[in-house]
Amino acid sequence: MATLERLEWYDIARSTNWTPTYVTEDELFPPELSGAEGLPMTAWEAYDEPYKQTFPEYVKVQREKDAGAYSVKAALERSNMYANADPGWISVMKAHYGAIARGEYSASTAEARMARFGKAPGMRNMATLGMMDEIRHGQIQLFFPHELCPKDRQFDWAHKAFDTDEWGIIAARHLFDDMFTTRDAVGVALMLTFAFETGFTNMQFLGLAADAAQVGDWTFSSLISSIQTDESRHAQIGGPLVTVLVENGRKDEAQRLVDVGIWRAWRLFSVLTGPIMDYYTPLDHRKQSFKEFMQEWIVAQFERALLDLGLERPWYWDEFMHQIDTQHHGQHLGVWFWRPTVWWNPAAGVSPEERDWLEEKYPGWNATWGTCWDVITDNLLDGKVELTYPETLPVVCNMCQLPINTTPGPAWQVRDFPLEHEGRVYHFCSEPCRWVFEIEPSRYAGHLSLIDRFLAGMIQPMDLSGGLQYMGLAPGEIGDDAHAYAWVDKVRAARERRAS
Amino acid sequence: MALFPLTSNFEEDFVLQLLAVDTDHTMDQVAAAAAHHSVGRRVADRPGQVMRVRRQGSTDPFPRSMTVIESGLAPMECIEVVWEQPVLAAAGGAA
Numbered sequence: 001m002a003t004l005e006r007l008e009w010y011d012i013a014r015s016t017n018w019t020p021t022y023v024t025e026d027e028l029f030p031p032e033l034s035g036a037e038g039l040p041m042t043a044w045e046a047y048d049e050p051y052k053q054t055f056p057e058y059v060k061v062q063r064e065k066d067a068g069a070y071s072v073k074a075a076l077e078r079s080n081m082y083a084n085a086d087p088g089w090i091s092v093m094k095a096h097y098g099a100i101a102r103g104e105y106s107a108s109t110a111e112a113r114m115a116r117f118g119k120a121p122g123m124r125n126m127a128t129l130g131m132m133d134e135i136r137h138g139q140i141q142l143f144f145p146h147e148l149c150p151k152d153r154q155f156d157w158a159h160k161a162f163d164t165d166e167w168g169i170i171a172a173r174h175l176f177d178d179m180f181t182t183r184d185a186v187g188v189a190l191m192l193t194f195a196f197e198t199g200f201t202n203m204q205f206l207g208l209a210a211d212a213a214q215v216g217d218w219t220f221s222s223l224i225s226s227i228q229t230d231e232s233r234h235a236q237i238g239g240p241l242v243t244v245l246v247e248n249g250r251k252d253e254a255q256r257l258v259d260v261g262i263w264r265a266w267r268l269f270s271v272l273t274g275p276i277m278d279y280y281t282p283l284d285h286r287k288q289s290f291k292e293f294m295q296e297w298i299v300a301q302f303e304r305a306l307l308d309l310g311l312e313r314p315w316y317w318d319e320f321m322h323q324i325d326t327q328h329h330g331q332h333l334g335v336w337f338w339r340p341t342v343w344w345n346p347a348a349g350v351s352p353e354e355r356d357w358l359e360e361k362y363p364g365w366n367a368t369w370g371t372c373w374d375v376i377t378d379n380l381l382d383g384k385v386e387l388t389y390p391e392t393l394p395v396v397c398n399m400c401q402l403p404i405n406t407t408p409g410p411a412w413q414v415r416d417f418p419l420e421h422e423g424r425v426y427h428f429c430s431e432p433c434r435w436v437f438e439i440e441p442s443r444y445a446g447h448l449s450l451i452d453r454f455l456a457g458m459i460q461p462m463d464l465s466g467g468l469q470y471m472g473l474a475p476g477e478i479g480d481d482a483h484a485y486a487w488v489d490k491v492r493a494a495r496e497r498r499a500s
Numbered sequence: 501m502a503l504f505p506l507t508s509n510f511e512e513d514f515v516l517q518l519l520a521v522d523t524d525h526t527m528d529q530v531a532a533a534a535a536h537h538s539v540g541r542r543v544a545d546r547p548g549q550v551m552r553v554r555r556q557g558s559t560d561p562f563p564r565s566m567t568v569i570e571s572g573l574a575p576m577e578c579i580e581v582v583w584e585q586p587v588l589a590a591a592g593g594a595a
Contacts (some may be wrong), residue, residue, distance in 0.1 A: 330514050335543070372514055372542040379540075392537050395516040395576075408514035408542070416507055416516060416556055416578035425576065427507065427516075451518060455505055455576075474511050 010052050015076070016121045017041060033117040035184030037250045045122030046247075049240045051233050058129050062136065065226045072222040073144060081150060081217055087482040088280040088347035089215045093145070095344045096208070096279075097158035099168065099272055101141035103176050108134035110180035110188040114237065120244070123237055127185075130193070130234030137227050144223055153476045157343035164472030167341060167450050168271065171401035174447065175264050182443075186241065187257055194238025195261025198305060200269055202231045203297040207288075211277070214285040239309060246310040256439065258306070259314040263432045266320060267400035274328020275335060278358065279349030280482070289361035294324045316432040323430075325362065329369045330405035333465040337376070338390050338403075339479040340464065341471060347482035350377070351490040368409040380488045381495075393467070396449050398426040399433035419447060504568050506530070507578040509556065511539035516578065523569040527553040527562045534581045549583045556580055 020028045029036060036044070053061075082090070111134055114127035145158040161169050179191040205228035212221035245254040278288040288296070299321070303313060314320065331368070336346040350358075350373045358365040379387045394403035404427065407413045417428040421441050428434040435443050453459055459470040468478060501524045508519035516538050521530050531551035539545050552561035556578040562571050573579065 333542075334515055369514070371512065371544070375540065375542050375544055387541050390537070390541075392520075393518045395518055403515050405515040408512055410512065412512045414509050414514060416509070418578070425574065427576065427578075451576075454518070484588060 001080075006054060006057075007052070010054065010292065010313050011496045014052075014121050014125050015045070016124070017045060017119075022478075029117055029119050031184075033113065033184050034119050035117075035185065035186030036119050037245065037248075037253060039119075039244070039248050039250070041119065043244060043248050044119040045121065047122050047244050049122050049126055049236050051126065051236055053126075053129060053233065055129075058132075062132075062230075063416055065229065066136070066140070069140065069222050069226040073219050076219050077147065080221065082148065083161075085215065085217060086282045088282055089217065091344040091347055091482050092211075092276050092280050093148075093217075093220060094152075094154050094157065095272065095276065095342075097145045097155065098161035098343050099140055100173050101138060101158050102109075102162035102179075103172060104134045104138035104141065106180040107192060109139065110134075110183070110192045111234065113183070114185045116450075118189070120241070123185070123189065123241065126234060126237050130230075130237065133230040133234055139232065140223060140227070144219065154343050154345070154479075157477065159473070161343060163455075165450075165472065166343065166471040167396065167401070171271070171287070171396075171448060173269050173270060174399075174401050175235060178275075178443070179264060181262055186245075189238045189241045190254060190257040191236075191261035191264075193235050193257050194242065196265045197231055197235035198238060199262055199299060199302045200265045202228065202235050203301070204269065204273055205231055207277070207293055208295065210287065211281055211285065214287065217281065218443050239305065242309040242311060251310065253254040255311050257312060259316075260436050260439070262302075262314055263316060263320070263436060264400065267397075267402060267429075267433070270323065270327040271331040271335065271402055275332035275346070278328065278361070279354075281334050283354055283357060284342075285359070289323050290328055291361065293498040299324070314432075316435070319430065319432060326407050329362070329365070330407075331402065333369060333372055334394055334403045334405060337388070338394065339469060339481065340389070341473065342479040343473065344441070345479050345482040348373075348487055351487040352494040354487075358375075364411075368407050368411055371409040377491055380485060381492055387483060393451060395427060395451055397429035397433050398447070398452075399428055399436050399444065399447050401449055402429065405468070425452075502585045504573075506568075506573065506586050507576050508534040508537065509578055509580045510543060511582045512521065513538040516592050519579075521568055523567065525568050526565050526587050527567075527571070528564045530568060530579070531581050534579070538581075546583050548586060550586055551581050552581065554580050 025041070096337060108131050111127045111131035115131050117122050118124045118127060142159055145155045148155040161171065179196060180188065183191060195446070205224050209221045209224040209228060211225060212218070240420050242254050242258070245251065274290045277286070277288075277293060306313065332349070335342055336348055339346050355366065355370065376388050379385070394405070396402060397404050405414060417430060417434045418435050419426045419437065421430065422445065424445070426437060428437065448456065454462065501522060504517045504523045505522050506521055506541070508517045517589070519530075519534055521533050526548070527534070531553050535551060552564070554561040559584070
């Protein structure tokens with residue numbers, strides 16, 4: 001018997017909507033879980049996505065992907081990559097695994113919401129595959145670092161991080177809980193797959209895989225590539241949804257959720273990806289600055305996608321462009337200065353040649369961020385290491401949960417963006433983070449930032465040791481300078497050369 | 501006399517920091533407490549200059565001898581700590 005070509009039967013097989021008779025449509029798809037915006041079933045049935053993958057194809061391709069990634073890992077297990085890698089690169093892996101691996105499960109929950117409650121049959125089909133993708137991403141990103149745990153206890157944070165109240169994890173969890181696990185199917189599709197994945201992670205994983213290959217870490221590179229190919233498929237769920245919403249008069253609702261999603265995703269990327277690209281990756285292996293990467297791969301491509309689908313640039317676009325130039329420098333300086341509070345060893349990335357690179361890529365860096373690093377460097381040269389550690393906490397934003405910071409030096413621009421809501425004053429890092437709160441305060445009002453918890457007496461004793469204990473950071477896990485301050489010797493040598 | 505939390509925004513530093521002061525502290529004491537977490541850590545000292553405290557967004561600093569409780573600052577309100585030439589500081593101190 002002749003077999004039909006896939007495209008001859010795919011649309012019919014995927015059309016799994018029916019008219020319920022034993023329950024109402026709203027009982028089958030509760031609006032609070034479908035987020036269907038009151039659109040009729042016919043509108044949802046117009047939803048179409050480009051991949052049109054079948055389950056047998058999915059299983060075959062995924063098996064091949066897993067076999068590829070695991071075979072590279074097995075082949076390289078006896079290599080000396082870990083022993084020979086630059087400590088900055090090791091920190092990239094630690095930060096990545098801890099912040100992302102368990103978050104994949106939140107993404108799986110989100111995909112499951114679309115798989116069950118999405119009213120578009122095509123969305124449900126794609127999300128079923130996406131749900132399995134995210135389970136795979138969680139598993140594989142826990143398994144790969146596991147072999148490194150005996151070598152370095154900080155790798156244990158690949159699994160441990162999400163069970164702690166470490167400040168970076170509070171930030172990641174706040175975002176993942178907001179955008180992945182507590183949204184209806186439409187919200188998830190717009191915020192996770194469109195804003196977060198199409199906008200950021202799909203390209204970010206491409207860049208990260210390339211960086212790993214550059215430094216010779218083929219195991220990590222093949223792992224990330226394997227994940228990225230899944231992302232590029234299931235990230236397509238959101239785009240066709242935008243089309244359905246725009247064509248049915250729901251553009252404003254789509255725009256609002258996309259705007260929230262882009263901003264929130266950007267804030268997390270400013271602390272995770274920016275420092276990795278511009279400070280941790282060894283200078284010889286840097287292809288692009290973070291700003292160049294963002295402008296080429298994220299801004300230009302995503303902006304086009306937004307406009308092509310009938311949406312507008314988010315209202316905060318100018319602020320977004322400004323932050324691409326500045327924000328990750330502050331996040332990096334903060335992470336390094338409060339380095340005992342992270343589970344990896346931040347690479348300072350401010351040796352003389354690295355500072356030259358930063359000045360070239362970010363004209364004015366020396367006159368702004370450089371002024372803070374000058375004081376830090378002088379203290380290390382003078383043996384005043386204690387002054388390179390904090391004795392208080394940074395004030396964090398009540399939305400992104402990250403330290404409130406911006407450009408220092410003579411161009412000093414730091415400020416608080418406060419808001420009083422029902423008798424409580426909240427502090428935000430920027431207008432967009434405050435705006436996200438203002439459009440739906442009941443969603444966020446009850447959350448306590450790390451500072452709120454400290455002031456409520458939940459962190460005892462009220463000093464660094466109490467803070468580290470609260471964050472679950474044990475001796476042997478707390479961060480320190482990735483290169484054991486070897487970069488300071490380069491500064492000393494450069495100054496001696498100039499003086500002689 | 502009680503512990504009082506403020507948000508410190510020190511001139512030319514890059515980040516807002518939690519600042520624990522006392523309600524009876526003068527603005528000079530508040531400035532010194534803020535400086536402890538910024539000056540010599542990420543901000544270069546300016547010998548001979550005086551540090552003044554003002555509300556975020558204000559151009560007028562509080563009088564130097566005014567106490568926290570007298571200032572009307574709210575818990576965790578953001579203060580800016582800025583450098584001032586000694587001659588100006590003397591005038592402000594008399595205010």
